[in-house]
Amino acid sequence: MYYFRVLQLLPLLLFTLFSTAQTITGTIKNEQSQPIPGAAIQVANTSTGSISDTNGRFTIKVPNAGKVQITVTSVGFLPYTKEVDTRSGKAITIVLQADAHQIDGVQVNGKSETRKLKETGFAVNAIDAKQFANATADLGQVLNRTTGIKMREQGGVGSDFNFSINGLSGNAVKFFIDGVPLDMMGSTMKLNNIPVNIADRVEVYKGVSPVSLGSDALGGSVNIVTNQHLYNYLDASYSYGSFNTHQSALTGQYIHKPTGIVAKLSGFYNYSDNNYLMRGVEVWDANANEYVEKDFRRFHDQYRSVMGQAEIGIVNKKWADLLFVGGSYTHFNKDVQTGIVQTVVYGAVTKNGHGTNFNVRYKKDGLLHGRLGLNVYAATARDEYILTDTTRRKYYWDGSYITGNPETGSYRVTYVIRPRVFGRFNANYKIAENHTVNLNYNFDQTKNETYNSLDTDHDDSPGKIGKHLGGLSYQMELLNKRWTNTFIGKYYGLQLSRLQYDYTLLKNILQSTYQSYYGYGVASVFKLTDNAGIKASFEHTYRLQMISEVFGDSYQVTNNLSLKPEQSDNFNAGGFYSKKIAAHELYAEAAGFYRSAKGFIYASQSDNNQLQYKNLSDVLIKGLEAEIRYTWNRLINASVNFTYQNATDNTKFANGGSSGTISATYKNKIPNQPWMYGNAEVGIGKNNLLGKDSRLQFNWSSQYTHWYYRSWEGFATQNSLVVIPTQFVHNAMVTWSLHQSRYNISAECKNITNVLAFDNFRLQKPGRALYIKFRYFLK
């Protein structure tokens, strides 16, 4: 249906594609009426912008006829926002005020992008990544400090992890970078190895996602937004710390103003031995003829990851606001130290992979007399990783081994190869003042080949999955923009095909299936005042089936062509409030959430020992979360947040049944899942304490996770009931910034009290760790 709508729009679109844009001209000056060259002028909510010349002059061609908001930023000055009527035709003069405090790059005046996002109808964690730019942190660690998020890692740098949003995790959460699926850049790109410096901000949509993020996310979406501002900059950082950990990141952009050509570059490199101390682990003592507990360092956990990305394009042309072509390469090497419990010790298993990506993106606003904006992205990618297990040994924590069986159970060099094609079309159309529609279509096709190269050089039955995701939203702003409603409709089309062994024909034949599903939702926000509001959102959403779940593996896992997607009804309601009195600034938000997820797909064993994926369990989650932030005069900042979630088994009948006995675990609390946690952070900083244009900043943060049961609560004897104990981890960091934050040096201590920390039962995480980080930032 949405294809037809797009086709209907196309002639109109082509006819008006190059309609005349409006022009804003002006001059940027300081308070002494001197011109400011190199100031960035940005039209709000677009990528349209310009840079002032040596005389402070600028010209912007804007798509919309009428009033637009422009924001002017320049190093050493306070940001300035002004509403301009493009029809006036008059040159404007903007006077910027010097910002004596603009040292650490954190925007404090006016509402930041993150604040604006938080004040939309969506339940969203919007994190300004710049405030963590001097910390030795990856994006996962940053997000783990926010409400409703739990990132459970299995070890140190590059370890596997489970990321949950309001209690839904795994495949229920989808990750994006600038609106494109993160894994388009390869399996290297995981939240816990992307340095925070790569991002400008991170948006976490909880339960309800905007249609522009075309996804089949059941529990929410994470969108990493890179720096999209139009100014030259270079941000380079390097950190070194415990366990021989090196982390470096580079982002930069150069704009050639006469031609409008823009070159962008970003990359990171991570390396760690991850040889932290494992405390009280078992080894075999041959003399004593028994297992004994000792402390040993991890010995097979080296991790290395590299990412490089380059884009070149043009901006602010008549026919394109931007047009970029780009490519990326990612690579990782990972030693695997343990299985899912730390008593399963590996000493030789490795995982290596690399990915390539070539893409083109185009954006044009202001079509159809300023009513239509288009955004198109297309990419082709290939991801490949290899799991190697070619020793037959059983390792112990002291590094010794005895001969035995393959460590992972299979003697193999397993290749997983995934060529992929992705396309995204996004259109915004302004029906009338305060009424806009957004149309989104995503096509995402992945072929999956898996084979053991010790047996064969190809996959006999590769699978192919094609997702057609469409979304249409309508946003209305009422009551002088105090009340905003966004209505959402989504289409999920799933095309699966795979060669399957036919027991009648005794050979593989191609089987394919196409299924359609429809989702819907609404997000609403009502602003009581300019600084306070209430909001609510709802979505009926899906997580589509995977190839292996539908078609099995032609051996141990049988197909299930009637498998349904996982589905969930997600509801959020909350409010926000901010207050500024003199130098005191307070921001508070609180929300309740409800998730009714049905048909979780799990493997079920049948009588002939074969497995089949089925829709087996339902989960009901209710929870509360709140956050308060306080700043005083750019000297002190503090925040505290708290999350409580009650996740219960909502599966009424055992074993996927639809009648009969009520399941014994019906309405019981889901085990092995944190249900109460919180974070607190305090910072104190002072400018010019150690030199002119410098700032000294000290930060302390703490993460608290309440105890929880490993197994179901109600059945076990007291002596066999296993509990994951309460954990309270503290970190501290001091940063010295020089030359208006051009040079930064930080020292950081994580897990300062060296407590035993683990996200999964008895799978220890690093103890106390020290890092030092250097960062150079030129704008």
Add this chain to the structure above:
Amino acid sequence: MKRLFKTISGLACLLLLNACSKNDGGTTPTTNKGSFNLWVQVGSWPNANYYVLGLNNLTTDTVTLSGNGVDVTSILNNSVISRGGYYYYYNTTEGRFGKYQLVNGAVSSVKQVPFTNLTSLAGHTWINDSTLVMVGAFNGGKNVNYSTVNVNSMTITNGTFTGLPAIPTGYTTYRVGGDIQYVNGNLFFGITYINGSFVAYPGHVMVQASYPGFTVGTTTAESRTSGLGNTSGYFATSFVDKNKDMYYLTSWVSKWADGTANAPIYIYRIKNGQTKPDDAYHVKVTDILSREAASGLFMDLGNGNAILKYIETTVNNESTYGYAIINLANGTQVRKLTEVPFGGSGERNVLVEDGKAYIAVLSGTAKDYIWVYDAATDKVTRGTQIQGGYNSFSRLDKMN
């Protein structure tokens, strides 16, 4: 502002209080030792947990798991070997073999030793109360290994069978049957072969090997089915009866070279004093029951009959099961136990003790029961009642 500060303070205090509080799940010891153990699975993956419920008897009382099950999830699974009040468990991922007891409401490790001689436990048999023999594939299925365990000292002797039939052309690995039994100084177990696409060879070989020499003697090829019996711990598919005749039931093979569907399931016999299967004795289960056998539950009742679990219905890959009595000498059906409701089950949900079969049935109703078949009277009675709603009864064991 004051109110807001109070709110902040309150939340901070709450966090601090939580930080200071402790809940380690309680420490009150609860004795959970019974004469019998029923293994109960609760919840679906990834939250499937295994609890062992101690029962004083199997014929009376009403029991519930609530607060009474020993959570064995992270230590054992239901492939354990049970003998003399102990559980023996080969943890393949951790490379250790252990002896365990359930004491004071928890699993207690008596002794664990490094062990990697088998890829996995294919079959086991007891030479006597203190000597356990285990067999299984090794070296990626290129070898068939054995291990002899002195369960008192937990010392293990390992070895590799030599003289087995070579793997045929087109096949790459051995598959080892769990139908191993020890009789008259001989070990009997089946082998077959698998190719790289996991397709099984059209047939199997019954192997006779000496004990304690582990020297392979007679090998007998059989082409009616690829299936091999399975007593890995999960199942029970072979036994030696009072006449020292060995009976064994083959199990499912879903992808075999000589068939377009699952390999058929047969019952075979090795008569006392023989070293190969009885040529005249090959009982196809569907011929005598008009139903196919379930995976691996075939137990001697001691009176010349055996109990066999069969599949009554299969809908959407979910099966219900019934139980039949088989006359061993004739290879015929005596009768089906129609008094026992069809229902779900676990792998080893039947215990035979003193001529009585105790059958734990997951009925899908609010109340489940252990049903008792008395071979002497050919009568079925209803035994211990168990609160319903669980996912599986995986095992029923006698502990002392």
